[in-house]
Amino acid sequence: MYILKNAVKSITRNKLxxxxxxxxxxxxxxxxxxxLSIREAAEVAKEGTLSNLxxxxxxxxxxxxxxxxxxxxxxxxxxxxxxxxxxxxxFDFDILQGSSLKLSDYMKYTKALKSGDSYxxxxxxxxxxxxxxxxxxxxxxxxxxxxxxSDSSNNGFMQPPGDxxxxxxxxNTPSRQPFQVNQGDFSITxxxxxxAMLSMFGDDGSYKITKGKMFDEESDALExxxxxxxxxxxxxxxxxxxxxxxxxxEKETYKLKIVGIYKNSDSSSEENNRFRxxxxxxxxxxxxxxxxxxxxxxxxxxxxxxxxxxxxTSAKLTQNLAFTYTFKSVDNYNAFAKKVYKLGLSxxxxxxxxxxxQYENSLLPLNTLSNTAIWFxxxxxxxxxIILITxxxxxxxxRKYEVGVLTAIGMKKAKVALQFVTExxxxxxxxxxxxxxxxxxxxxxxxxxxxxxxxxxxxSTGDSVKENFGFKPDDNNSSSNKPxxxxxxxxxFGQSKAQNYVDSVSSATNLxxxxxxxxxxxxxxxxxxxxxxISIMRYEPxxxxxxxx
Amino acid sequence: xxxxxLENISYxxxxxxxxxxxxxxxxxxxxxxYTIVGKSGAGKTTLLSVLSSLAAPTGGKIFLNDKDITKxxxxxxxxxxxxxxxxxxxxxxxxxALENVxxxxxxxxxxxxxxxxxxxxxxxxxxxxxxxxxxxxxxxLSGGQQQRVAIARALSYDPDIILADEPTGNLDxxxxxxxIGIFRMLADEGKxxxxxxxxxxxxxxxxxxxxxxxxxxxx
Numbered sequence: 001m002y003i004l005k006n007a008v009k010s011i012t013r014n015k016l017x018x019x020x021x022x023x024x025x026x027x028x029x030x031x032x033x034x035x036l037s038i039r040e041a042a043e044v045a046k047e048g049t050l051s052n053l054x055x056x057x058x059x060x061x062x063x064x065x066x067x068x069x070x071x072x073x074x075x076x077x078x079x080x081x082x083x084x085x086x087x088x089x090x091f092d093f094d095i096l097q098g099s100s101l102k103l104s105d106y107m108k109y110t111k112a113l114k115s116g117d118s119y120x121x122x123x124x125x126x127x128x129x130x131x132x133x134x135x136x137x138x139x140x141x142x143x144x145x146x147x148x149x150s151d152s153s154n155n156g157f158m159q160p161p162g163d164x165x166x167x168x169x170x171x172n173t174p175s176r177q178p179f180q181v182n183q184g185d186f187s188i189t190x191x192x193x194x195x196a197m198l199s200m201f202g203d204d205g206s207y208k209i210t211k212g213k214m215f216d217e218e219s220d221a222l223e224x225x226x227x228x229x230x231x232x233x234x235x236x237x238x239x240x241x242x243x244x245x246x247x248x249x250e251k252e253t254y255k256l257k258i259v260g261i262y263k264n265s266d267s268s269s270e271e272n273n274r275f276r277x278x279x280x281x282x283x284x285x286x287x288x289x290x291x292x293x294x295x296x297x298x299x300x301x302x303x304x305x306x307x308x309x310x311x312x313t314s315a316k317l318t319q320n321l322a323f324t325y326t327f328k329s330v331d332n333y334n335a336f337a338k339k340v341y342k343l344g345l346s347x348x349x350x351x352x353x354x355x356x357x358q359y360e361n362s363l364l365p366l367n368t369l370s371n372t373a374i375w376f377x378x379x380x381x382x383x384x385x386i387i388l389i390t391x392x393x394x395x396x397x398x399r400k401y402e403v404g405v406l407t408a409i410g411m412k413k414a415k416v417a418l419q420f421v422t423e424x425x426x427x428x429x430x431x432x433x434x435x436x437x438x439x440x441x442x443x444x445x446x447x448x449x450x451x452x453x454x455x456x457x458x459x460s461t462g463d464s465v466k467e468n469f470g471f472k473p474d475d476n477n478s479s480s481n482k483p484x485x486x487x488x489x490x491x492x493f494g495q496s497k498a499q500n501y502v503d504s505v506s507s508a509t510n511l512x513x514x515x516x517x518x519x520x521x522x523x524x525x526x527x528x529x530x531x532x533x534i535s536i537m538r539y540e541p542x543x544x545x546x547x548x549x
Numbered sequence: 550x551x552x553x554x555l556e557n558i559s560y561x562x563x564x565x566x567x568x569x570x571x572x573x574x575x576x577x578x579x580x581x582x583y584t585i586v587g588k589s590g591a592g593k594t595t596l597l598s599v600l601s602s603l604a605a606p607t608g609g610k611i612f613l614n615d616k617d618i619t620k621x622x623x624x625x626x627x628x629x630x631x632x633x634x635x636x637x638x639x640x641x642x643x644x645x646a647l648e649n650v651x652x653x654x655x656x657x658x659x660x661x662x663x664x665x666x667x668x669x670x671x672x673x674x675x676x677x678x679x680x681x682x683x684x685x686x687x688x689x690l691s692g693g694q695q696q697r698v699a700i701a702r703a704l705s706y707d708p709d710i711i712l713a714d715e716p717t718g719n720l721d722x723x724x725x726x727x728x729i730g731i732f733r734m735l736a737d738e739g740k741x742x743x744x745x746x747x748x749x750x751x752x753x754x755x756x757x758x759x760x761x762x763x764x765x766x767x768x
Contacts, residue, residue: 006652405641408635
């Protein structure tokens with residue numbers, strides 16, 4: 001008890017010295033509080049949202065990985081130069097072959113889902129206009145009437161703008177054909193559920209049924225909804241039937257009944273899509289059962305086309321399948337991502353979640369800030385620690401005589417040391433409490449200010465990309481929320497969605513941070529008093545006193 | 550039975566080969582004043598350090614009431630059984646006289662039947678300091694007053710043995726007599742007072758005088 005009393009007296013006696021120590025600890029604790037709060041805010045932002053985040057995931061073909069593996073195989077298996085070409089075609093084939101999973105495959109992997117998780121899917125085929133109906137936007141093209149024909153005459157294969165290799169050599173590898181996207185006039189998309197449709201359209205209200213009703217979710221009747229542009233363009237109304245054909249085999253036709261007309265308030269600004277199929281006005285929607293019916297009919301018909309070399313190839317419709325798994329939680333997603341490989345998914349495929357990715361990107365500035373803050377904190381702690389040690393060494397030199405007297409009249413060294421440590425402890429903790437209060441008060445505005453400058457620097461990185469490539473990677477281009485099957489510009493340079501960064505934190509200093517600060521205080525006390533402890537233990541009272549006399 | 554007994558006590562410093570103390574045998578009883586005299590360098594202060602357990606003898610044994618003091622913790626010995634009055638007082642100068650006395654009472658860990666402050670003030674009064682002086686910082690007291698504080702501190706936890714190193718060295722004749730008077734009073738109360746001095750006056754006032762010889766070189 002008297003040790004505490006002595007310690008308090010000693011502190012009040014040496015005001016200046018203790019104020020100096022206090023100020024140093026104060027600076028350390030303010031910066032520690034702010035740094036730890038920033039880190040905590042980042043953690044809280046991550047965990048808090050993650051635990052409530054509904055994640056969607058897709059299985060996609062990892063082209064890069066597959067290519068690397070192929071290259072490895074090629075270089076190791078054969079050295080003969082003649083085999084190079086066949087290897088290449090095999091390579092192309094495998095890459096493309098591998099890239100499409102069947103619906104049954106996707107369904108198989110649903111076994112890896114946990115309760116609360118779900119899935120939906122949509123398929124898209126491309127069909128051509130026949131007779132009475134014209135695709136929207138045709139009049140802008142000079143040769144629109146022949147366009148659909150020319151499309152079908154070259155089998156409707158999608159031709160990217162510019163010269164991309166020799167077309168003939170492509171047709172020499174018939175195995176590639178099923179994996180070409182049939183570029184027709186219309187994109188017919190079938191959804192497994194309304195939920196699937198909603199996820200494609202986004203729920204921002206830009207799509208709206210203006211006439212008629214939505215197609216039935218279950219029925220396999222060939223019912224569809226079309227855009228109001230297309231309806232107006234062709235004077236179509238609800239209840240009319242449109243006739244569309246297989247782009248690769250014109251005689252194969254399908255009749256779709258229009259049950260509704262939708263309006264897409266975003267589509268007017270669309271200028272990116274040079275292909276008619278990609279003009280959202282030419283998107284026709286129905287449910288997946290109906291689409292599936294079209295595809296199986298086409299498969300049954302088993303029509304064949306003959307190319308210029310006389311090779312017969314199947315003209316059956318192939319769908320572009322988009323299968324999405326939805327997860328109740330990120331944990332479920334992670335578990336799924338592991339389990340699918342056990343269920344037989346080749347490691348050439350990867351499981352991705354664009355919304356998780358997007359979410360992680362949104363935390364980027366905060367995480368960067370958090371890392372910087374931790375380094376800053378460590379440096380302040382180290383420098384502060386060194387200053388405290390130095391101060392205490394000088395302090396102890398001054399008080400050597402006191403140690404000598406106390407031990408000479410019978411106070412044990414350990415108790416003398418305890419008194420000195422108590423002094424440091426009291427000063428440190430008073431400064432720590434004040435520092436934490438200041439830190440807690442300023443941490444939120446400081447964090448938000450630093451965060452906004454961090455976001456600015458992230459955005460200026462975007463600006464430099466703009467200088468280099470002529471566009472900003474996170475430009476909010478208007479195609480962002482549209483259903484998009486292979487649009488040429490989409491996701492070419494990463495995300496097309498505008499990146500919304502987490503730009504503010506509401507509370508930063510919590511109990512955990514305070515606990516950490518107490519540890520920091522203990523650490524500083526120990527560091528600072530270590531010098532005191534060692535010196536006191538080495539002192540011999542007789543020596544100190546005789547030196548003095 | 551003597552309260553303190555030295556048996557063949559020797560002492561030499563770590564590096565030197567000189568035996569500062571060489572086979573000393575001494576007995577100290579309660580109720581008497583002992584003086585230890587000798588020329589400078591005869592080992593008077595060394596003997597006091599050994600007696601107060603600030604230094605451990607390199608040879609021989611010291612018995613406190615027939616108990617080997619090496620078996621007693623050195624700090625406990627100093628804080629409970631002996632009261633040491635240092636030549637240079639060794640008071641904590643930033644504390645008041647009263648605080649210095651109370652501090653040593655705290656350190657002793659002894660239980661007191663009255664408040665420490667009351668006992669301390671009484672002791673200080675006994676050695677000649679009034680309450681006003683007792684509440685003054687030691688730095689602001691005269692040499693004689695500081696010496697009195699040192700005595701009061703040594704007495705504060707009521708030890709049986711009082712050790713004093715040149716207690717009158719810095720004092721004028723009148724004060725010296727007063728201090729000797731205090732020691733006599735303590736001896737009369739039954740304490741064993743051991744004074745290291747080279748003052749013939751002090752030696753004269755004591756009951757028993759031991760003289761230390763200058764050490765010879767050890768072979």
